[in-house]
Amino acid sequence: xxxxxxxxxxxxxxxxxxxxxxxxxxxxxxxxxxxxxxxxxxxxxxxxxxxxxxxxxxxxxxxxxxxxxxxxxxxxxxxxxxxxxxxxxxxxxxxxxxxxxxxxxxxxxxxxxxxxxxxxxxxxxxxxxxxxxxxxxxxxxxxxxxxxxxxxxxxxxxxxxxxxxxxxxxxxxxxxxxxxxxxxxxxxxxxxxxxxxxxxxxxxxxxxxxxxxxxxxxxxxxxxxxxxxxxxxxxxxxxxxxxxxxxxxxxxxxxxxxxxxxxxxxxxxxxxxxxxxxxxxxxxxxxxxxxxxxxxxxxxxxxxxxxxxxxxxx
Amino acid sequence: xxxxxxxxxxxxxxxxxxxxxxxxxxxxxxxxxxxxxxxxxxxxxxxxxxxxxxxxxxxxxxxxxx
Numbered sequence: 001x002x003x004x005x006x007x008x009x010x011x012x013x014x015x016x017x018x019x020x021x022x023x024x025x026x027x028x029x030x031x032x033x034x035x036x037x038x039x040x041x042x043x044x045x046x047x048x049x050x051x052x053x054x055x056x057x058x059x060x061x062x063x064x065x066x067x068x069x070x071x072x073x074x075x076x077x078x079x080x081x082x083x084x085x086x087x088x089x090x091x092x093x094x095x096x097x098x099x100x101x102x103x104x105x106x107x108x109x110x111x112x113x114x115x116x117x118x119x120x121x122x123x124x125x126x127x128x129x130x131x132x133x134x135x136x137x138x139x140x141x142x143x144x145x146x147x148x149x150x151x152x153x154x155x156x157x158x159x160x161x162x163x164x165x166x167x168x169x170x171x172x173x174x175x176x177x178x179x180x181x182x183x184x185x186x187x188x189x190x191x192x193x194x195x196x197x198x199x200x201x202x203x204x205x206x207x208x209x210x211x212x213x214x215x216x217x218x219x220x221x222x223x224x225x226x227x228x229x230x231x232x233x234x235x236x237x238x239x240x241x242x243x244x245x246x247x248x249x250x251x252x253x254x255x256x257x258x259x260x261x262x263x264x265x266x267x268x269x270x271x272x273x274x275x276x277x278x279x280x281x282x283x284x285x286x287x288x289x290x291x292x293x294x295x296x297x298x299x300x301x302x303x304x305x306x307x308x309x310x311x312x313x314x
Numbered sequence: 315x316x317x318x319x320x321x322x323x324x325x326x327x328x329x330x331x332x333x334x335x336x337x338x339x340x341x342x343x344x345x346x347x348x349x350x351x352x353x354x355x356x357x358x359x360x361x362x363x364x365x366x367x368x369x370x371x372x373x374x375x376x377x378x379x380x
Contacts, residue, residue: 054348057347060344
């Protein structure tokens with residue numbers, strides 16, 4: 001008996017053999033790197049010391065869980081990914097990986113990451129990871145992404161959970177510190193993404209995905225940027241007054257929030273005619289600032305943790 | 315009769331098979347490492363010992379053994 005029949009069933013088109021790299025691409029490695037960074041900060045800034053190996057396994061599980069939800073997202077969105085230029089080369093629409101394989105990998109890795117995290121750490125961390133995967137794959141991808149232009153706000157919540165899970169890995173609890181770390185990413189995502197949406201011509205509309213710039217117009221998007229940035233500022237500053245904050249974090253937060261808010265204000269004050277005139281210089285600059293913004297806040301939290309370690313306080 | 319590769323699929327899937335092998339080895343290492351760390355964290359290893367149909371005086375509480 002030949003196993004070619006099996007091969008033909010899985011890859012009927014051209015017999016392309018998926019490589020490990022194709023499977024890895026299913027897991028959205030760039031998103032995973034952000035998840036690893038924020039989850040690691042959540043774990044390291046917590047007041048409870050964690051054995052390095054358990055910490056490593058915890059972060060690995062969070063990364064694998066994020067990758068699993070990425071695979072499930074790619075399985076569900078294969079139809080619209082094929083339409084949009086940015087996503088047309090993803091493993092499923094490009095024919096490198098069969099949809100069923102992506103679903104299998106997504107489901108298997110979801111269970112694997114949650115169960116291993118439970119065994120290695122605690123039920124709360126595992127439960128939060130399970131909820132995050134469910135939220136991204138089902139609530140965001142399957143339900144709301146194609147239904148509402150607020151999709152980016154909802155999707156942002158899934159990206160905001162990793163530091164909370166990292167904190168739960170160490171402490172086994174959810175506290176004001178982890179909630180504010182969650183809120184920081186949650187409130188940061190919309191202005192970050194909408195600043196990008198203003199200067200990048202997307203084809204979400206062709207794929208039937210409602211985006212704020214198209215459903216409510218670009219002026220409304222500009223208003224949304226300033227409103228969400230205004231809501232973000234107290235969250236970011238407030239984190240500095242919790243047990244994981246301090247003078248270094250507060251200094252960074254005040255400077256970065258002033259910089260980001262000034263950018264959001266500039267976006268709000270101008271219209272598309274002005275933006276066209278300078279090739280969206282302000283929008284591009286604010287998008288860059290938003291990247292520095294999040295990185296700086298989490299690095300500042302790490303510095304505060306290192307200072308506490310040196311002085312022996314917590 | 316000598317054992318030989320009977321199909322080109324073995325060559326074609328070599329990279330994937332190696333990858334799966336490495337992942338499985340990694341999983342074994344993780345589970346083993348976790349077991350070692352968890353047991354060492356118990357401090358007192360007798361907490362981990364249970365009766366196993368064999369009388370073991372070292373895990374009988376003090377008051378009972380006297």
